[in-house]
Amino acid sequence: MLEPKTVLFLAAVLFSAGMYGVLSRRNMIMILMSLELMLNAVNISLVTYSRHWAGQGAGLMGSHSGQFFTLMVMAVAAAEVGIGLAIIVAIYRRTQTADADSAAELKN
Amino acid sequence: MEVIFVISSLVCVLGTVILITQRNAVYALLGLLIAFFGSAGVFLSLNAPFIAVAQILIYAGALAVMFLFVLMFTDTRTRLDRLGLPGAVGARPNWKRAFDPKAVEKAMKFNPLDHILLPQPLAAVIAVAFLLCSSFAIYKLPAAYNEFKPLPDGYDSILFTSGAGAGRLMKYGGTEAVSKTIFEGFPLAFEVVSLLIFAAVLGAVLLARRHLAGIPGTQDVVQPESSESSH
Structure with a gap:
């Protein structure tokens, strides 16, 4: 039997793995990729809660609001990756590296 | 349901492990893709087929291609790599070893540890x-x-029809239910997100443009690296 706790644990595992990626990588693109994994883990837990509490809300707003919120997170993640990659390209053009330390100072 | 969940969560964890261990950025991106497909399967097992398809379209389709683009035209070696410090990917060749055929043969052997991050x-x-x-x-x-x-009343599971003779039941998490939620429940949030994406597109275009007249930050700067690596 599929339990909500199991799915939430999967989400926690993915989130921590993404956190490890964010903390351990030096390349900014890899950091963004790990960040996407963390957002994905949050999406899984949102959908889990949405499915679990679907019958408790009033009407459509209650039954699917978690899934709607997941769609919003996806849209924000897409926008964030677009902006983030554009910033990485801009930094790369100036410093010729995608190393996160190269962006340590904003001036010049 | 359980079978789908077990398989896709294993796929998801496998992709995650590839993502955080691979040194090569393109392999890591492949791991991220695997993890996205796995989590689409998890969404499917949680009765969210629309989210699952959106996940594959947006994450595995659009985002992965965008990442691949930027990976392809940036140099993903770190500054340490380029200075040839030990343990870096493009470490400086050891010439004494390079002229010893036995050592070369040993070094040319595939060692998986070379491809995995510490x-x-x-x-x-x-x-x-x-x-x-x-x-x-x-x-x-x-x-x-x-x-x-x-599942709440009036909804049917997407994968298995629960009730006998359940004639007109909305699929839970299907396109109809989700679109009703968006356009009847939260239309304002939907519009705000469209504004956000518009702003993001404008910002991305502006940031990634080169040679903006009069703005110094947008010119190409090639750093003289020879002074650092010559000694």
């Missing part, structure tokens, strides 16, 4: 601590979380 202890400690804390919180959840509640 674990970072501090990051691992923080991530494992987070995992422990959150799993303790999940373990302590009330008994209501031991089993999924049944």
Whole structure:
């Protein structure tokens, strides 16, 4: 039997793995990729809660609001990756590296 | 349901492991793709088919291609790599070893450890601590979380038809239900997100443009690296 706790644990595992990626990588693109994994883990837990509490809300707003919120997170993640990659390209053009330390100072 | 969940969560974890261990950025991106497909399967097992398809379209389709683009035209070696420090990917060749045929043969052998990142202890400690804390919180959840509640009235599971002769039931998590939620429940949020994406597109175009007249930050700067690596 599929339990909500199991799915939430999967989400926690993915989130921590993404956190490890964010903390351990030096390349900014890899950091963004790990960040996407963390957002994905949050999406899984949102959908889990949405499915679990679907019958408790009033009407459509209650039954699917978690899934709607997941769609919003996806849209924000897409926008964030677009902006983030554009910033990485801009930094790369100036410093010729995608190393996160190269962006340590904003001036010049 | 359970079978789908087990298989896709294993796929998801496999992709995650590839993502955080591979040194080569393109392989890591492949791992991220695998993880996205796996989590689409998890969404499917949670009765969210629309989210699953959106996941594949947006994440595995659009985002992966965007990442691949930027990976392809940036140099993903770090500054340490380029200085040829030991342990870096493009480490400086050891000439004494390079002229010894036996050592060359040994070095040319495929060693999987060359392609895997060294674990970072501090990051691992923080991530494992987070995992422990959150799993303790999940373990302590009330008994209501031991089993999924049944689907609300008027909805049918996407994969298995529950009731006999269930004629006109909306599929839970299907396109119809989700679109009704968006356009009847939260139309304002939907419009705000469209504004956000518009702003993001404008910002991305502006940031990635080169040679903006009169703006110094947009010119190409090629750093003289010869002075650093000559000695």
